[in-house]
Amino acid sequence: MGEKEDRINQLLKLARLSINFSLTLIASGILVSVLILYPPSFDKTSSIHPANVSSTEFSVDSTEIKNGIHVPSGLIADKGFELVLKTCAQCHSIEVVKQNRATKQGWKDMIVWMQKTQGLWDLGIDEVPILEYLSKNYSPKNTGRRKNLENIEWYYLKD
Ligand code: HEC
Incomplete structure (x- = not known):
């Protein structure tokens, strides 16, 4: 070479x-x-769990209350409404809740139905305050005051 x-x-x-x-x-x-x-997006908001499809209807953080109504959601602003808003507007509009009236048992039945068929989770310690709020503020509407009872025979319940 x-x-x-x-x-x-x-x-x-x-x-x-x-x-x-x-x-x-x-x-x-x-x-x-x-x-x-x-730029790649690392946005995680598209997770499929319903809990993450948080409602964009309104901001839960908004606390504007007028005449006893939580303005952004229209819910009656009574004790526990934030909890109901946070829990019950995740899968459907809060309108679905507002349009309904039921007794405590009725609300409980709806929750159980959603748990059995619609994937609603166990509400845990939130269930009691949620039922309290719903049955108090969204109870079957009274159609006026009933007449006083007369000639009642009182008796004691035995246990
Ligand atoms: C896991 C999802 C999910 C959550 C969370 C949820 N729901 Fe529902 N709910 C549904 C589905 C699905 C339906 C039926 C579909 C529809 O009517 O839009 C429904 C229907 C309803 C109805 C209508 C029932 C009827 O007889 O028509 C009411 C009232 C209701 N929900 C109340 C609530 C309340 C109160 C909460 C909070 C404790 C709640 N929902 C939370 C999924 C959910």
Whole structure:
């Protein structure tokens, strides 16, 4: 092997190296530009659990109350309404709740029905205050005051 051939080989090696280097540069340049133009989104709000499809109807944080009504949701602003809002507007509109009237047992039955058929979770310690609120504020409407009872025979219940 002559000295000339060695030189040529060295030059070829250098050329290959520099081509590789420029290609790498170009590739990274393209990658960086794409990342800048279309930044990846790490938004987790599209999780499928209903608990994460939180309602965008209104902000639960808004506390504006007018004439005893929580303005953003229209719920009666009584003790526990935040809990109902937080829990019961996750799968359907809070309108579904507001449009209904029931006794405590009636509300309990609806909750059990949703738990059995609609994937509603166990409400845990929230169930009691939720039922209290619903049965107090969304009870079957009275159609006026009933007449006083007369001639009642009182008796004691035995246990
Ligand atoms: C896991 C999802 C989910 C949650 C949370 C949920 N519901 Fe429901 N609920 C449903 C579905 C589904 C329906 C039936 C579909 C519809 O009517 O839009 C329904 C229907 C209802 C109805 C109508 C029942 C009828 O007879 O038509 C009422 C009232 C109701 N829900 C109240 C509540 C209350 C009160 C809460 C909070 C304790 C609540 N929901 C939380 C899923 C849910």
